[in-house]
Amino acid sequence: MLKKLRIMLTFILAASYAPMNYLIYCNLTCLSCPLGGFCPYPIIIFLVMIIKFGRKIRSIISKILWKKDIFI
Amino acid sequence: MRLINAFKKLSINKWRYIFWIIGLIMFVAPFALLTRLIYFTIGNIYPPDLHGICFRMPFEWIFSGRIFYLFQYPIMFGTVILALIIAFVLGPIFCGWLCPVGAVSEALSRIIPFPYRLRIKDTSITRSLRYGFLAGWIVISLLIGLGYIGISSICCRYCASSVLQSLVDAISSSTVLYWHSGSIIVLIFWLIIGGVFTVGGRAWCIMFCPLGAMSGLFHSLGAKLGFYRTIRRNNVKCNNCDICMKVCPMWAIDSNKSIDRTLCINCKECVKRCPNNAFTMVWREIN
Numbered sequence: 001m002l003k004k005l006r007i008m009l010t011f012i013l014a015a016s017y018a019p020m021n022y023l024i025y026c027n028l029t030c031l032s033c034p035l036g037g038f039c040p041y042p043i044i045i046f047l048v049m050i051i052k053f054g055r056k057i058r059s060i061i062s063k064i065l066w067k068k069d070i071f072i
Numbered sequence: 073m074r075l076i077n078a079f080k081k082l083s084i085n086k087w088r089y090i091f092w093i094i095g096l097i098m099f100v101a102p103f104a105l106l107t108r109l110i111y112f113t114i115g116n117i118y119p120p121d122l123h124g125i126c127f128r129m130p131f132e133w134i135f136s137g138r139i140f141y142l143f144q145y146p147i148m149f150g151t152v153i154l155a156l157i158i159a160f161v162l163g164p165i166f167c168g169w170l171c172p173v174g175a176v177s178e179a180l181s182r183i184i185p186f187p188y189r190l191r192i193k194d195t196s197i198t199r200s201l202r203y204g205f206l207a208g209w210i211v212i213s214l215l216i217g218l219g220y221i222g223i224s225s226i227c228c229r230y231c232a233s234s235v236l237q238s239l240v241d242a243i244s245s246s247t248v249l250y251w252h253s254g255s256i257i258v259l260i261f262w263l264i265i266g267g268v269f270t271v272g273g274r275a276w277c278i279m280f281c282p283l284g285a286m287s288g289l290f291h292s293l294g295a296k297l298g299f300y301r302t303i304r305r306n307n308v309k310c311n312n313c314d315i316c317m318k319v320c321p322m323w324a325i326d327s328n329k330s331i332d333r334t335l336c337i338n339c340k341e342c343v344k345r346c347p348n349n350a351f352t353m354v355w356r357e358i359n
Contacts, residue, residue: 003196006197007196007197007200008200010197010200010201010204011200011201011203011204011207012204013204014200014201014202014203014204014205014207014208014279015204015205015207015208015211016208017205017208017280018205018208018209018211018212018226019208019211019212021226021229021230021254022212022221022226022229024253026252026253028252028253029251029252030251030252030253030256031251033253039253039256041253041254041256041257042253042256042257042260045257045260045261046260049265053190056190060187060188063187063188064188
């Protein structure tokens with residue numbers, strides 16, 4: 001039941017990406033951007049990715065640090 | 073002769089990597105040989121590059137009811153139909169063997185060692201991501217067709233093909249094509265997060281490519297008729313080493329070692345890399 005709920009939730013989240021893309025998109029090229037490159041769009045996606053894969057990213061970083069013996 | 077023998081002995085999926093290069097030469101400018109050949113045959117229309125043959129726009133035209141575009145751009149329509157027919161009969165081998173977008177990101181993903189790369193282990197979640205996005209994309213295409221949304225296309229807002237072409241142009245001719253917020257997202261997701269930092273490097277193909285999703289559907293539909301080439305696992309030979317899971321670029325093999333047909337692209341990585349030869353490529357038999 002929980003798995004089915006997860007699958008449904010994933011489906012809905014994925015289905016909302018194309019409409020979100022339409023809503024967020026600014027219709028400007030980067031060269032003509034009034035924000036001068038401080039684009040909120042990649043930041044939103046980055047935040048979503050960090051929330052989704054935060055634990056995995058943390059474990060990867062800790063593995064890298066451990067392997068390279070940075071703390072020793 | 074010695075070189076040929078050495079090449080034959082290579083245990084890696086060598087023909088696939090050769091086809092990656094052929095795909096790049098066929099579709100991506102400055103080469104774009106296939107596009108040039110078609111334009112030479114029918115008369116030059118556009119600059120010959122990866123944009124000349126878009127793998128996604130024809131789907132949007134169909135779903136938005138703009139069928140007349142298909143007659144206006146017969147090359148795009150023909151390419152996509154051919155890819156789908158191949159997917160129906162032989163499996164989505166265009167995605168696995170020729171598509172330059174997937175080839176570049178998959179090649180880049182080999183840089184980082186396996187433990188530092190991300191993947192979704194549950195194939196049902198991967199499948200729902202893929203077809204959830206396709207559903208949302210079809211809804212937006214329908215809304216464009218009905219005139220509720222005043223844009224010409226949703227494909228171009230997250231197009232990895234145009235980003236690849238822009239990157240190659242920037243390297244080969246120092247010209248910069250259009251860059252916008254959508255291309256930055258695609259560059260980050262297709263090449264960096266979904267490419268370098270994922271297992272197989274095809275996260276963009278799995279989640280955002282309508283041609284890939286449609287090919288997967290045609291692949292599983294073809295299975296019902298039973299005449300396509302598919303990968304089969306021998307339970308006796310398998311010792312559950314999980315190497316197949318680690319090398320599958322489409323995350324199509326789950327922990328039970330069952331292969332999800334809607335995700336598999338017949339790339340034969342599991343066949344070539346399995347130490348026990350538990351995977352074989354066979355013509356599917358009708359049960």
